[in-house]
Amino acid sequence: MDIRVQSAPFDFGAEAGAFARGRRDAGAIVTFAGIVRDDGGLARMELEHYPGMTERSLETIAAEATRRFGLLDCLVIHRHGSLTPGETIMMVATAAPHRADAFAAAEFLMDYLKSRAPFWKKEFGADGAAWVAAKDADEDVLGRWSQD
Amino acid sequence: MDVLYFAWVRERIGLPKERIETAAPTVAALVEELSAREDRYAAAFADLSALRVAVDQDLADFDAPLVGVREVAFFPPMTGG
Numbered sequence: 001m002d003i004r005v006q007s008a009p010f011d012f013g014a015e016a017g018a019f020a021r022g023r024r025d026a027g028a029i030v031t032f033a034g035i036v037r038d039d040g041g042l043a044r045m046e047l048e049h050y051p052g053m054t055e056r057s058l059e060t061i062a063a064e065a066t067r068r069f070g071l072l073d074c075l076v077i078h079r080h081g082s083l084t085p086g087e088t089i090m091m092v093a094t095a096a097p098h099r100a101d102a103f104a105a106a107e108f109l110m111d112y113l114k115s116r117a118p119f120w121k122k123e124f125g126a127d128g129a130a131w132v133a134a135k136d137a138d139e140d141v142l143g144r145w146s147q148d
Numbered sequence: 149m150d151v152l153y154f155a156w157v158r159e160r161i162g163l164p165k166e167r168i169e170t171a172a173p174t175v176a177a178l179v180e181e182l183s184a185r186e187d188r189y190a191a192a193f194a195d196l197s198a199l200r201v202a203v204d205q206d207l208a209d210f211d212a213p214l215v216g217v218r219e220v221a222f223f224p225p226m227t228g229g
Contacts (some may be wrong), residue, residue, distance in 0.1 A: 034229055040217065048155055049228075050221060053205035090229060110229055116207070118221075119228030120155035131156050134225030 007081035022131035028099035038085035050118035164170035
């Protein structure tokens with residue numbers, strides 16, 4: 001399990017390659033990258049986070065994904081600071097014996113990360129700056145992982 | 149204890165972190181105490197449904213106790229990913 005929170009850019013392809021390299025136990029590796037999307041007029045984005053809690057919450061989410069889906073390994077990289085459209089904000093990678101678990105674990109990680117990891121986005125465009133509002137749907141989607 | 153603010157809560161209150169001596173037994177009592185102190189706090193805490201709280205870096209409810217707590221943080225719902 002590898003969790004990194006950093007302001008520096010990273011090379012998604014190189015990270016995915018390094019994660020996959022030399023594995024003989026994993027039949028499936030799934031990767032996801034989040035990119036800064038320009039919805040029209042976005043100049044840049046500032047990603048604020050809560051140092052300490054961010055790492056803790058990502059570790060908790062990754063450990064839960066590992067337990068639930070029997071992952072052999074997982075990687076989460078999330079950036080903070082200033083980002084421009086087209087830049088990679090974050091990535092997850094999961095390794096499991098079979099693809100169903102690798103896919104499900106990647107979705108689980110993303111769903112929880114979106115509403116449980118303390119990051120906040122502020123967008124800067126031609127009309128000024130605005131904090132991105134959380135979507136109710138992001139919270140609602142967690143219900144599908146309920147084990148009750 | 150240390151009280152931290154993030155995103156628009158930080159902007160509205162005007163600082164990222166402060167040390168507060170308080171006997172407030174719960175997060176809700178602390179919010180009340182701060183809101184009574186100055187308008188900028190009252191403005192930031194006006195709608196608690198728009199806020200989240202972490203106690204010692206774990207997400208908590210507003211009725212969470214503060215006994216022995218070192219750090220409380222207030223922020224809007226998260227928007228990572």
